[in-house]
Amino acid sequence: MNHLKDNYFTRMGDGEGIWMSKTQITEEVLAGIEDAVNKGKAQPMSGGDVDYLIEILTMPEKNVSVERGCEGITTFDAGTLKMAVRSGLPIDSTTALLIHERALCSDTMELCNTDYSYKQLKNIVYEEAMAMERAQMNCIMPIFYGAMPNMGLYTKPDGPVDNWSELLPQGKVLEAMDAQEKAAELCTNDMVYIGSVLAESGACGIQFDTAGASGDADLLAALQASKILSEKYPDLSITMGMANEFTLGMHGKLKFEGERLAGQYPAKQVKTVAAAGVHSYGPVVNTNSSKSFAWNLARSLTHVQEATRVASIPVLPNVGMGVGGIPLTTTSPTDCSTRASKAMLEIGKADGL
Amino acid sequence: MAIMHEMAAGMGGIRTAGDMVARMVMKGMKIHAAKEYVAGKLGCSVFDLSDSAKMKEIRESLDIGTVVLRPRASSGMAAKIKIAELLDIKIPSVELFKKKIGISL
Numbered sequence: 001m002n003h004l005k006d007n008y009f010t011r012m013g014d015g016e017g018i019w020m021s022k023t024q025i026t027e028e029v030l031a032g033i034e035d036a037v038n039k040g041k042a043q044p045m046s047g048g049d050v051d052y053l054i055e056i057l058t059m060p061e062k063n064v065s066v067e068r069g070c071e072g073i074t075t076f077d078a079g080t081l082k083m084a085v086r087s088g089l090p091i092d093s094t095t096a097l098l099i100h101e102r103a104l105c106s107d108t109m110e111l112c113n114t115d116y117s118y119k120q121l122k123n124i125v126y127e128e129a130m131a132m133e134r135a136q137m138n139c140i141m142p143i144f145y146g147a148m149p150n151m152g153l154y155t156k157p158d159g160p161v162d163n164w165s166e167l168l169p170q171g172k173v174l175e176a177m178d179a180q181e182k183a184a185e186l187c188t189n190d191m192v193y194i195g196s197v198l199a200e201s202g203a204c205g206i207q208f209d210t211a212g213a214s215g216d217a218d219l220l221a222a223l224q225a226s227k228i229l230s231e232k233y234p235d236l237s238i239t240m241g242m243a244n245e246f247t248l249g250m251h252g253k254l255k256f257e258g259e260r261l262a263g264q265y266p267a268k269q270v271k272t273v274a275a276a277g278v279h280s281y282g283p284v285v286n287t288n289s290s291k292s293f294a295w296n297l298a299r300s301l302t303h304v305q306e307a308t309r310v311a312s313i314p315v316l317p318n319v320g321m322g323v324g325g326i327p328l329t330t331t332s333p334t335d336c337s338t339r340a341s342k343a344m345l346e347i348g349k350a351d352g353l
Numbered sequence: 354m355a356i357m358h359e360m361a362a363g364m365g366g367i368r369t370a371g372d373m374v375a376r377m378v379m380k381g382m383k384i385h386a387a388k389e390y391v392a393g394k395l396g397c398s399v400f401d402l403s404d405s406a407k408m409k410e411i412r413e414s415l416d417i418g419t420v421v422l423r424p425r426a427s428s429g430m431a432a433k434i435k436i437a438e439l440l441d442i443k444i445p446s447v448e449l450f451k452k453k454i455g456i457s458l
Contacts, residue, residue: 065361071403072384073375074363076355102420104356105366107375136446138429140418140436141372142379202446205379235443237379279381314378314387319358332354341362351384352375353358 008058011336013296014289015329025057025294026050032291032298040245040265042306045298049347053301056339056347057294063338072345072352075282075316077146077209077241079110094135101141107352110144110207111135117150118191119159125194129201136202144239145198146207149191149225151218154183161186164250180217180251187218191225196232205237205279213243215250216261223256223276230277240273241282241318242266245303266307270315280314280351283307289328293336297325297343304348314351317344367412368420370395370402373440380442394440415439 006021020028029050036042045053056064066072076082079100080093091099093111100106111132113121121128128145135143155163161183164176195206206229212219219242226238247269249262257275264272266283273281285300300317304324308315322328325340344350364371370391377387392399395415401407412419417439418432427435430450437444451457 063357063361068403069400070362071364071371072362073371073378073387074355074359075375082355101367101372104359105363105368105371105420106355106359107364107366107371108379133446133449136430136433136449140367140429140432142375199445200449202449204376204445233445235445235448239379279379313381314383320354326354332357334354334357337354337357338361341358345362351378351387352364353362 009335010057011293011327011333012289013287013291013293013327015327015331015333015336017333018292020292020294022054022058026054028292028294029053029057029298032295033302035295036299036302036306040267040303040306042265042267042302043309045302045305045347049305053298053343053347056343057297059339063334064342065338066342066345070345072350073107073316074353075108075144075207075239075280076106076110077207077282077318077320078112078116079144079146080112081114081116085114094131094138097135097139097143101139106141108142108144108204109139110146111203112146116147116209117153118147118194119150119153119187121147121194122190125197129197132198132201132203142204142237144205144207144237145203146209147194148210148213149187149208149218149222150210151180151183151187151214151221154186155179159183159186177251177253180215184217184221184224184254187221188224188228191221192228195225195229199229199233199236203236205239208238208240210243211240212247215248216254217251218243219247219261220254220256223272226273226276226278237280238278239280239282239316240278242269242284245283245285266303267310270307270311270313274311274313278313280316281307281311282316282318284318284323285325287322287324287326287328289322293325293327297340300325300340301343301348304344304350308349316352317348317350319344319353364403365405365408367418368405369408373436374402376436376440376442376444391440
C-alpha cells in the first residue's frame, strides 16, 4: 500500500495520475488557497478546513462520499445532452429525463437542446415547449429548461451586430462598447421570450448557464432576463451558472443595480445574481490543467467558501469537466469528482452541486 | 460524472426526499432550511430524508411516487399534485394541468 509510505495517489489538472507525499499535497493546497486569496480577495480557509481537505485528498479509498446528513441537491447543465447526444444513446431527451428520475435518482434534471444557446432556440421553441409539457406529465422531480445566453451569436455574420472582438484590436473601443450594448438588448429579449414560452409550458425552472461567456454584457443580458422573468412568473425557479471565476470586462463599464459587473468574483457575483431575482447560483472556478488536483480543488473551495459565506441564496458550485477542481478531461476520474463533491459540501458549505 | 456526484453527495431524488428538498432549494431556501421544511411537512426527521428505506415507506403511505411503479399508485402528474399540496407550494406544471382540466384541486 503506497499511502502507508507517505505516497498518495492523486492527479494533475489534466487527469494524469501522480503520486505525492503529504507534505507536497499540503504545499499544493496552501498555494491554491493563496491564489484565490490574492486574486479573488477571498478569505483563506481556516486551519481546521485545510486539515480536513488534506484528509479528504489523502483518503486511501478510490471513491469517497459525504457524511450522512451532509447531502445536497444535484442540478445539471446540458442535462439531456449527456445521455442522448454525448453518450450516443438512441433515446429521446424526455426518456433521458425519466432514466435520470427512475434509474439514476437525480434530484432535478434539465431539458435542453443540442445547440445550447437561447438565440438558436427561437425557431424550435414550441417543439421544446411540447417536450416540456410531455415531460411534466410523466416526471415527479423538478425539470429545468436550460441554455446559454451565448451573446457572441448576435455578431455579424451570424447576427446583426458588429463584432467587438474585431473592433477592439482596431482601437474602435466606443464602437465595440456600443455593439455589446445592442447585442445585450437583443439577447435579453430572446431569453425573456423563450423563458416565457417554457414557463407557460410548465417548466419548474429556467437555467441561464455559462452566463458571462462573452463578457460583462453577456452577464448583464442574463441578469436583465432573470429580473423580468422572476417578476412575470413568481413560481418559476431561476438558476444561473457562471462562465468563469471572474466576469470578463469585454465592455468594462456595464453595471447592474449600481454595481459594475467586470471583474466580479464569486462572492460579488452571488450578490449581483440574487439582486436579479435568481433563486440559486452556480459559481465556476476554472481548472488549471498544469497544476495539481490538490491545488485546483483548494483554490476552487476558497472561492466557493467565500461565496457561501455572503450568499442569501443557495450556492450550487459547478463541478463538471474542467471546473470546480475537476480535471480537464472528458472522462473525469471518479476519485477526483467524488472528492470534489465531498469537499464542496462539507468544507465549501455549498447547498448542492 | 453526474452520477458520481449524485452517489457521493446527492440527496437521492425520488428514492428519498431529494426531489422535494430540491423544490424548496429552487425557491431560494438554503439546504438546511429546505431539509427542515420538508421533514416538517413529512413528519419525519431531517436524518430520515436521505434514508431510502424510510422514505420508501413514507412516499408509499403518502402516495407521492416511488422509484418502482406499483398498480394504482400515483406517478408523474398525480404524484406532483399531491406533493404541491403536501409542501404547500405552487408547481407550475400542476397549475397548468389544473387549468387545462378546468378544476380547482
